[in-house]
Amino acid sequence: MRYLHICILIFCVWISTSAQNNSLSFYSKNTQDGLSNNWVRCVYQDARGFMWFGTASGLNRYDGVNFKHYPLNYANINAIITKDTEHMLICTDLGAYLYNIYNHEFSDFDIQADYPILSVAKDNNGLLWFATSGGLVRYSEHDSVAQLYTYSEHNTSTISNNYCNTVIVDDAGTVWVGTKNGLNRFNASTNTFSR
Numbered sequence: 001m002r003y004l005h006i007c008i009l010i011f012c013v014w015i016s017t018s019a020q021n022n023s024l025s026f027y028s029k030n031t032q033d034g035l036s037n038n039w040v041r042c043v044y045q046d047a048r049g050f051m052w053f054g055t056a057s058g059l060n061r062y063d064g065v066n067f068k069h070y071p072l073n074y075a076n077i078n079a080i081i082t083k084d085t086e087h088m089l090i091c092t093d094l095g096a097y098l099y100n101i102y103n104h105e106f107s108d109f110d111i112q113a114d115y116p117i118l119s120v121a122k123d124n125n126g127l128l129w130f131a132t133s134g135g136l137v138r139y140s141e142h143d144s145v146a147q148l149y150t151y152s153e154h155n156t157s158t159i160s161n162n163y164c165n166t167v168i169v170d171d172a173g174t175v176w177v178g179t180k181n182g183l184n185r186f187n188a189s190t191n192t193f194s195r
Helices: 002-019
Strands: 038-043 053-056 060-063 067-070 076-081 087-092 096-098 106-109 117-122 128-134 135-139 143-149 163-168 175-179 183-187 191-195
Touching: 002 076, 053 076, 060 076, 087 117, 096 117, 128 175
Parallel strands: 038 076, 076 117, 117 163
Antiparallel strands: 038 053, 053 060, 060 067, 076 087, 087 096, 096 106, 117 128, 128 135, 128 163, 135 143, 163 175, 175 183, 183 191
């Protein structure tokens, strides 16, 4: 009887695993396919469906068939987002740059911070948040004002470390910052952080 139960159990497990849809397929692209560098540091898909890859050798746009390379004289590209209908924001170890999607030109975007930019997010109020190796920068394009948030060992309402790896804004509009010392949530009403 015990043997029968084990056989039924094995049969049920086999049926359930074989019934799953194994439709996931992966393929890789590299320099032989036109990518400028195999070290891909960030990936972004724009509203038009193009895939953008930031590498150590510049920006790459992929249309599903071919790569178009936009060489930059800047350091590693760490983050890409859409800024507005005409521009993408390209964040690097040496600062931020605007890329005009229509004329394919780059221009400087000064966030008033001299640290490598590791991540970027846009909140529901249009403010840009930059995670850098020297703190978190909140930038208002309306008045071109940047505010740098840094760690203070004497104040637990500050970010937990100046090295901010990533920043995101969730569906509720809350800003989250990942640092070397953990996750932090920004409280907009008090202009403080919870660790």
